[in-house]
Amino acid sequence: MDKYGEKYSGDSKFVADCRQLQSMYRVEVNEAIRPYKGRDGKTHYYGNYIESGEQSGNNFLTEYAFSYAKYRVENKKEYETIESDRLFNNLLSSQPMAFNLFCPLREMLEKSPEAATAAIKAALPMYPIHSVTSVDLEFIPEDYAELSGDKSAMDAIIRFVNGSDKEGFIGIETKYSENLGTNVALEKGTNKPRAKSLETVRRLQCFKPDIEERITEGQIRLTQIYRNFLLSESYAGKYGLDSYSIIMAPARHPSTGKEVDSLRNELREEYKNKINSISLEDFV
Numbered sequence: 001m002d003k004y005g006e007k008y009s010g011d012s013k014f015v016a017d018c019r020q021l022q023s024m025y026r027v028e029v030n031e032a033i034r035p036y037k038g039r040d041g042k043t044h045y046y047g048n049y050i051e052s053g054e055q056s057g058n059n060f061l062t063e064y065a066f067s068y069a070k071y072r073v074e075n076k077k078e079y080e081t082i083e084s085d086r087l088f089n090n091l092l093s094s095q096p097m098a099f100n101l102f103c104p105l106r107e108m109l110e111k112s113p114e115a116a117t118a119a120i121k122a123a124l125p126m127y128p129i130h131s132v133t134s135v136d137l138e139f140i141p142e143d144y145a146e147l148s149g150d151k152s153a154m155d156a157i158i159r160f161v162n163g164s165d166k167e168g169f170i171g172i173e174t175k176y177s178e179n180l181g182t183n184v185a186l187e188k189g190t191n192k193p194r195a196k197s198l199e200t201v202r203r204l205q206c207f208k209p210d211i212e213e214r215i216t217e218g219q220i221r222l223t224q225i226y227r228n229f230l231l232s233e234s235y236a237g238k239y240g241l242d243s244y245s246i247i248m249a250p251a252r253h254p255s256t257g258k259e260v261d262s263l264r265n266e267l268r269e270e271y272k273n274k275i276n277s278i279s280l281e282d283f284v
Contacts, residue, residue: 027047031052048092079151101284106137129160134157139154149196166242169241172246184221193216201230251282
């Protein structure tokens with residue numbers, strides 16, 4: 001271990017680089033390492049954990065983002081999945097990264113809707129955005145249980161009106177070092193796919209005809225990318241909204257491209273444009 005902290009033996013080269021980069025940032029802002037109790041029962045000192053982010057705000061790039069993060073934690077709804085320690089003290093987490101990416105646009109929208117719309121249209125020119133109406137973080141529909149039974153939040157949601165005055169949204173999943181191919185939708189305590197998820201797949205009719213059988217047989221696992229897509233499309237369908245989904249991750253991320261392709265390849269042709277991937281670098 002050096003001033004940047006302890007190395008984690010389970011890191012891939014990509015994750016180790018991300019952890020090192022955030023550890024270097026921690027040293028630059030003069031934050032102490034917060035000890036981490038590992039699954040091995042031992043105390044570790046990984047450099048991406050800080051002690052007092054709730055007070056310093058050092059996991060955020062702007063005061064607005066820090067203030068909004070505190071507001072969301074203080075006003076957390078029962079079904080929301082915002083985690084205070086992850087948000088304020090884990091420099092490697094994609095949750096605060098989403099706040100850092102989208103709070104500047106949220107703040108801009110409050111001050112100048114025209115400027116925010118211009119910025120978002122420039123960043124996301126493939127979508128039919130006429131005017132942006134809201135930018136929010138960690139969004140879970142209140143009626144999630146009815147929609148898809150899944151509390152997998154949209155890390156960010158951009159709501160807009162198109163040129164025909166129809167409302168729509170872009171649900172965005174941000175990833176830094178984590179993979180999408182985890183958090184499978186299973187019935188509690190079993191290895192069987194969640195019945196509500198299968199029902200949602202059947203109801204939406206946006207997948208290839210045999211997908212339900214392949215999910216049941218275990219050929220396709222309902223990983224996070226599927227769960228997010230099902231919730232987004234269920235929400236859009238119920239409220240008559242246009243909908244799109246984006247996965248945003250570093251260009252070097254080792255699995256995002258194949259995971260997006262794995263979902264897109266299972267969609268019927270007219271739904272393939274609903275899922276896209278954009279590199280973090282291009283968006284910034």
